Amino acid sequence: MWCPEVIVSRFGNREVKLVCNMRTWYTFETASGISLALVGSSPRTMRTLLWALLHQFQPDITEIDLGRLPLSQFDKLMRAGAAVLSSSLRVATPSEEASGVAVEPARLVDWDELQAFAWIDLGRISEEQFWEMSPAFLYHLVARYEAQVERHFMASSVVAAAITNVHLDHEKHPEPLDPLVFSPTKLGAKARIKADGGEQQDLSKKILQIFGSVPGAIKTHV
Amino acid sequence: MVQVTLQGKLHTLALDFNSTVFLHRLQESRPGGQELLDIGPLLATVDDPATPISVKLRVTRMLVTAMLASENPHFEADPVAAVSLVGSWIAVTDVPAVMEAVGRISQAMTEA
Numbered sequence: 001m002w003c004p005e006v007i008v009s010r011f012g013n014r015e016v017k018l019v020c021n022m023r024t025w026y027t028f029e030t031a032s033g034i035s036l037a038l039v040g041s042s043p044r045t046m047r048t049l050l051w052a053l054l055h056q057f058q059p060d061i062t063e064i065d066l067g068r069l070p071l072s073q074f075d076k077l078m079r080a081g082a083a084v085l086s087s088s089l090r091v092a093t094p095s096e097e098a099s100g101v102a103v104e105p106a107r108l109v110d111w112d113e114l115q116a117f118a119w120i121d122l123g124r125i126s127e128e129q130f131w132e133m134s135p136a137f138l139y140h141l142v143a144r145y146e147a148q149v150e151r152h153f154m155a156s157s158v159v160a161a162a163i164t165n166v167h168l169d170h171e172k173h174p175e176p177l178d179p180l181v182f183s184p185t186k187l188g189a190k191a192r193i194k195a196d197g198g199e200q201q202d203l204s205k206k207i208l209q210i211f212g213s214v215p216g217a218i219k220t221h222v
Numbered sequence: 223m224v225q226v227t228l229q230g231k232l233h234t235l236a237l238d239f240n241s242t243v244f245l246h247r248l249q250e251s252r253p254g255g256q257e258l259l260d261i262g263p264l265l266a267t268v269d270d271p272a273t274p275i276s277v278k279l280r281v282t283r284m285l286v287t288a289m290l291a292s293e294n295p296h297f298e299a300d301p302v303a304a305v306s307l308v309g310s311w312i313a314v315t316d317v318p319a320v321m322e323a324v325g326r327i328s329q330a331m332t333e334a
Contacts, residue, residue, distance in 0.1 A: 042246060043239065043242045043243045043246045044243045044246060044247060044298075047239060047240075047243055064240060064292065064295040066239070067238055067239040067240030067242075067243060067291075067292060068236070068238050068239075068240060068292045069238060069239065070238065071237070071238060071239060072334070074238070074239045
């Protein structure tokens, strides 16, 4: 969903709300200086994360206030925090992790760049919409954007593959080239690595090699 | 929470999540950082009659500092210095009272 779920819990005698949206993510990374992907089990980071989840609705609560809670209450609040996180963060499945898709980068987010990307590439997402959005929803928007880019290059990649495959020296290349090899996209990059037998190769070198194998093509040294 | 007087000033000892954070920070700040500083094992060390008195005193000083972390949020910034500072607050004559206070917190934790 666009806006993440808000979970109500208790902080001493007070009712508090926890939420995980882009603002929470920003608040956590700014306060802790570490990526949300690297939270781990450090007590200090866990306290900062819980504080960030509370910060939007209860800006008066500090990290030290949070740590002053009796351990049993802190534990209950941590469980509420875990529920908020699981509903708002998208976790990559093992198959996605294995394929390299949807694995979050373990580095701090460039927030200006991400907002600019949301505004221009994802279609004029306003500043307010951006900060209120759940990280999971942003993930889905990015996935749709990447699918759109893949489709955009698919037709030209099929044509390029058809022409190249017709002219390939079939003794040297018995298997036809996958159209994705010609796509300047994420899937294309993976297809090129696969075509190279797992060894990553510079794109220009690969294309020049392909054209070098086309009869009549100008040989170029790379 | 247990109150204790150190150098004529009343302090509140509290075993909370800030204590856990403090001990973790202390562990990170120590050269090597291998010694596991968990509250449970530290309290058990103090309670164990077989523990040498020198070790008991060292661990008590560490625990008292951790229990004062909520009262002194700046301790987290330099945990090693905080332990030395709290050590300087505890006069030899205060040691029995401090040990008793830690014992009471340990007992309350066991009962909980």
